[in-house]
Amino acid sequence: MTTNKPKKSDISKEKILKASLELFQVHGYEQTTMRAIAEKANMSLGAAYYYFKTKDELVLHYYAESSKEVEHRLGEILAKESDYKTCFKLLLQFKHEQLLPVRSFFGVLVQQAGNLQNPLSPFSSSTKELRDEAIGQIEYLIENSNLKVHKVLRPHMAKLFWLYQMGIVLYWINDTSHEQVRTNRLIDLSLELILTALSMSNLPLMGQINKSLVKVVQLVESCTATPNLEEQHDA
Amino acid sequence: MTTNKPKKSDISKEKILKASLELFQVHGYEQTTMRAIAEKANMSLGAAYYYFKTKDELVLHYYAESSKEVEHRLGEILAKESDYKTCFKLLLQFKHEQLLPVRSFFGVLVQQAGNLQNPLSPFSSSTKELRDEAIGQIEYLIENSNLKVHKVLRPHMAKLFWLYQMGIVLYWINDTSHEQVRTNRLIDLSLELILTALSMSNLPLMGQINKSLVKVVQLVESCTATPNLEEQHDA
DNA sequence: GGTATATTTTGAACATGTTCAAAATATAGA
DNA sequence: TCTATATTTTGAACATGTTCAAAATATACC
Incomplete structure (x- = not known):
C-alpha cells in the first residue's frame, strides 16, 4: 500500500498544493480564493474540493x-x-x-x-x-x-x-x-x-x-x- | 447632544439588537445569519447593515x-x-x-x-x-x-x-x-x-x-x- | 403647506466557501 | 477489445456576509 505508480490523484494534489502555496504567500490566507487556486492549478473548482475538503485543510x-x-x-x-x-x-x-x-x-x-x-x-x-x-x-x-x-x-x-x-x-x-x-x-x-x-x-x-x-x-x-x-x- | 427624542434610528437599532440577541443565544454566532436577524427585526437586510456595518459589530x-x-x-x-x-x-x-x-x-x-x-x-x-x-x-x-x-x-x-x-x-x-x-x-x-x-x-x-x-x-x-x-x- | 435636504429603507447584486448530481475518464476483469 | 466499476472532473447551484444605487421617508426651513 505504499507508493507504486504516481497516481493521477497525486499529481493533481501536488498541482493544487503548489498553486495554493504561491497564492497564499503572495496574498495571504483570506485574500486567496479557492477559485483562484483551482484556476492556477488548471482545474475546476470542484476538482480542488475533491482533494481538499476545505480551504483550511490546505493550510x-x-x-x-x-x-x-x-x-x-x-x-x-x-x-x-x-x-x-x-x-x-x-x-x-x-x-x-x-x-x-x-x-x-x-x-x-x-x-x-x-x-x-x-x-x-x-x-x-x-x-x-x-x-x-x-x-x-x-x-x-x-x-x-x-x-x-x-x-x-x-x-x-x-x-x-x-x-x-x-x-x-x-x-x-x-x-x-x-x-x-x-x-x-x-x-x-x-x-x-x-x-x-x-x-x-x-x-x-x-x-x-x-x-x-x-x-x-x-x-x-x-x-x-x-x-x-x-x-x-x-x- | 444627549437623549432628546427617541429617534427612529434608535428604535430600529434596538429592534436589531433585540432580534440578534435572541438568535445568537439560541443558535450561536455562526449559525445566525444577518438575513434572519433582519427578518426577525422586521426590516430588510440592507437596513440592518445600515446600523451595524458588520455582523461582528453586533457582538x-x-x-x-x-x-x-x-x-x-x-x-x-x-x-x-x-x-x-x-x-x-x-x-x-x-x-x-x-x-x-x-x-x-x-x-x-x-x-x-x-x-x-x-x-x-x-x-x-x-x-x-x-x-x-x-x-x-x-x-x-x-x-x-x-x-x-x-x-x-x-x-x-x-x-x-x-x-x-x-x-x-x-x-x-x-x-x-x-x-x-x-x-x-x-x-x-x-x-x-x-x-x-x-x-x-x-x-x-x-x-x-x-x-x-x-x-x-x-x-x-x-x-x-x-x-x-x-x-x-x-x- | 411646499420644497430642499438628510436620513432611512429597500432589494438586487456580488464574492466566495461549499455541495452535488451528472459527465468524463481511468482501471480491471472477461 | 469490450464492459463494468471506480476514480476524477466539471459546472451549476446554494448560503451568507457585504455593498450599493435608487427609492421612500422624515426633517427643517420658507
Whole structure:
C-alpha cells in the first residue's frame, strides 16, 4: 500500500498544493480564493474540493509538513548541543526562519487557537496528532538535555514548553517590527525568565507552587486532550 | 447632544439588537445569519447593515455593554471586600455568571484573539477602549485591595491580571464540563498559584525574575497598544 | 403647506466557501 | 477489445456576509 505508480490523484494534489502555496504567500490566507487556486492549478473548482475538503485543510497540510522538518532539525541540534536553553532557542529560531515564507497565512492556524471546535485550532481534536508530535519532539529535547527541574513538574515540562512555544508563535504572527526583532527579544527574555524560575523549582518553599502548577496544566490538558468525547460530566 | 427624542434610528437599532440577541443565544454566532436577524427585526437586510456595518459589530456592542455592568458590580464588591483574592474571584465569577447567557456567541470575541488585525480581537486597536476600561477596572480593584507585591511589578499588575483573566475566559468559552465546574476549579487553582507566586515577589532572590517579567509584559504590550501606528521599526 | 435636504429603507447584486448530481475518464476483469 | 466499476472532473447551484444605487421617508426651513 505504499507508493507504486504516481497516481493521477497525486499529481493533481501536488498541482493544487503548489498553486495554493504561491497564492497564499503572495496574498495571504483570506485574500486567496479557492477559485483562484483551482484556476492556477488548471482545474475546476470542484476538482480542488475533491482533494481538499476545505480551504483550511490546505493550510493544515503545510503545518503537518513543517512539523516533519522540525523533527529532522531537532536531531541535528541535539547532536551538537545539550544545553536545553540553547537547544530550545535554536529550535524556536529554526521554526521562526523556516516558517517565515508562510507566515502570512500560517497565522490562521494560531489565530483560530481560541476555538477548540475549529479544526484549524492547534488545540482541536483534528490537530491532536500534530500536537502530540510536537510535544513528543519537545519531550525528546528535554530528555536529551541538562534541564534540572523538580520531579513533580518533570512529567509536564514538555506540555508546558509547548504551550509557551504557542505563545511565542502567536506573538511572532502579529509582530510587525522590522525582521521581527521583537520576537527575538521576547524569546531571549522569556527563556531567561523560565530558566530562572525552573532552576528555583527545587527550592523547598516552591512545593506549593509546583503542585498548583501541575494541577493547572492538567486542567488545561483535560479540555484539549479529548475534546470530541462528548460532554464529560466529570467530578 | 444627549437623549432628546427617541429617534427612529434608535428604535430600529434596538429592534436589531433585540432580534440578534435572541438568535445568537439560541443558535450561536455562526449559525445566525444577518438575513434572519433582519427578518426577525422586521426590516430588510440592507437596513440592518445600515446600523451595524458588520455582523461582528453586533457582538462588540454586547461586549461594551457588559463591560459597563462589570464596572458597576466592581463597586459593589469593593464596598464589602478588601481582600484582593476574594475580590478577583468574585469579579471573575460575576463575569462568568453574567456572560453565561451569551456564552455561545460571546466566544467569537475571544476566539479571534490571535488576530490583532481582526477588530473582534480583544487585543486589536478597535477594542482598545474596552481593553483600557477593563484594565482600569482591575487597576481600581488592586488599588483598593491589600495586594502586596514588589514595587517593580506593581505598575504592571493590572495588565498582568487582565491577561490572566483573558486566559480564564478563553478556557471558560471552551469548557464543556457540567456547569463549567472546570472553569471554577481553574480559577481557584490558578489564583492560588498566582497568590503564592506574588507573595514571593518581595524575596531577594526574585529580583531577576521580577525584572524579566516586567520586560516581557512591556514587550507584549508594545505589540497591542499601538497596533495601527504603522510598522514601527524600533531598535 | 411646499420644497430642499438628510436620513432611512429597500432589494438586487456580488464574492466566495461549499455541495452535488451528472459527465468524463481511468482501471480491471472477461 | 469490450464492459463494468471506480476514480476524477466539471459546472451549476446554494448560503451568507457585504455593498450599493435608487427609492421612500422624515426633517427643517420658507
